[in-house]
Amino acid sequence: MCLLFRLYFLARRMHLSWVKSALVLWRNIMIKVGIAGITGYTGEELIRCLYQHPKVKISSLYARIEKPIHFSSIAPRFNKKIDLMCEPLNAEHMGDNCDIVFLALPHTVSMEFVPFLLKKGKRVIDLSADYRIPKDSYELWYKHEHTDSENLTQAVYGLPEINREKIKGAKLLSNPGCYPTSIILGLAPISKLISQCLIEPIIDSKSGTSGAGKKAEASFLFTEVDENLRCYKANEHQHIPEIEHFLSYEAGANIKVHFSPHLLPVRRGIMSTIYLNHESFSSIENIQKMYNDFYKNEPFVRVRPLGKFPEILDVAETNYCDIGIKFARGMLIIVSVIDNLLKGASGQAVQNMNIMCGFDEKEGLF
Incomplete structure (x- = not known):
């Protein structure tokens, strides 16, 4: 064999x-x-x-x-x-x-x-x-x-x-790591544009508790997590260098991001909401086309129609990454969701x- x-x-x-x-x-x-x-x-x-x-x-x-x-x-x-x-x-x-x-x-x-x-x-x-x-x-x-x-x-x-x-x-x-998967896939189609315009994306990610693994720590007890939402390692999470390294690899130039993760009171799933404020994103139809073209042959990435955002339950228990984009008040907003234990x-x-x-x-x- x-x-x-x-x-x-x-x-x-x-x-x-x-x-x-x-x-x-x-x-x-x-x-x-x-x-x-x-x-x-x-x-x-x-x-x-x-x-x-x-x-x-x-x-x-x-x-x-x-x-x-x-x-x-x-x-x-x-x-x-x-x-x-x-x-x-x-x-x-x-x-x-x-x-x-x-x-x-x-x-x-x-x-x-x-x-x-x-x-x-x-x-x-x-x-x-x-x-x-x-x-x-x-x-x-x-x-x-x-x-x-x-x-x-x-x-x-x-x-x-x-x-x-x-x-x-x-x-x-x-x-790849779970957070980096959701974020890199959310930004890869426009990575060159980000690097050319010297934009630093602001990323707000939320993960289910299984993303932390089976840790015997008080902060992950049911009574601490249930009906709660907690931000941790704001802009100093160890996944930052991975995100920056491979977005830069895809863009062919250095990219810096600002990333803050949060712990959700759910078992599994990640939602990354990404914000980019720049005049280069005035044509949302062109941006949508860039996403559709980039992922048109990818079996596990699904791009939503313009202005439609995915939810965690849309990808839970699957290997899919779902992405939606919207342009509002001069801000490009990207939402990327995955199951942290599967696609992540x-x-x-x-x-x-x-x-x-x-x-x-x-x-x-x-």
Whole structure:
């Protein structure tokens, strides 16, 4: 299986039609995947998506536990569906029985395992922030030394709408953050215009509580979150460098943003409302056309008619990003909504796997 897997990707990179023809059987072969970090929300969503994927077999599971435990003890809803033991994290053993490994681990932890997995010839999809931004930015914003500079420079940022061609040949894929996904997709069609006009977008984002993960902190207790709305890390959130870095990448020039996140009393979903005040946005019809043209062939981005804004419930439990724009009183207003656990994490990771493997991009996703 591993040899066939490598030949397939060699053919894709070298455009060898005769090899591609010889490997047409690949599309009918199940790939084996391993998942590390299955006790968190993103890990659980990964399993749900991959379990229903017609071309994937979940072959190994790992978590930050002291001894092996049956997966059904961790997630009873999968009892009699996935008959696997969940093993403790072990760099030497991870990836022994799979072709692709998903790392749904906390920030700063993934870099401990990525070098071992890559040396074993595995493809890695990392859902943490460890391989998203340059080393100096990472150490500044995450307050932690980055110990894998070599692989950091080789990682491919996994936002399909702006990086699909590079994703196809990626060995190490860095899955985007949830806030950056909603914001970058909301601004990518006009990123060049933003940079040319020296505009600094003002971004107000609101996320469901699952975006914070399973943290045992008082601020995330039901009684603290219910019927409440809280702003946190205003204009100093660690996702700012990721947003600025990849908007600048898309624009080909530096872009600076002002970003304030808020915690919503809902389980899942993100709404990013973006404000841009500039005379260049006087023709709203042209801006709408830029969005329609940019996303016309994207399977998971839906642009609303002019002046219509999406809601979180429109995308909850799906891998879609819905975008609406409006021009009012000299202000361009953009609303971008996603499910933070799917398009903002696990669903996008599966979408990236599909691209890497040459599968239909929508396989296993809704």
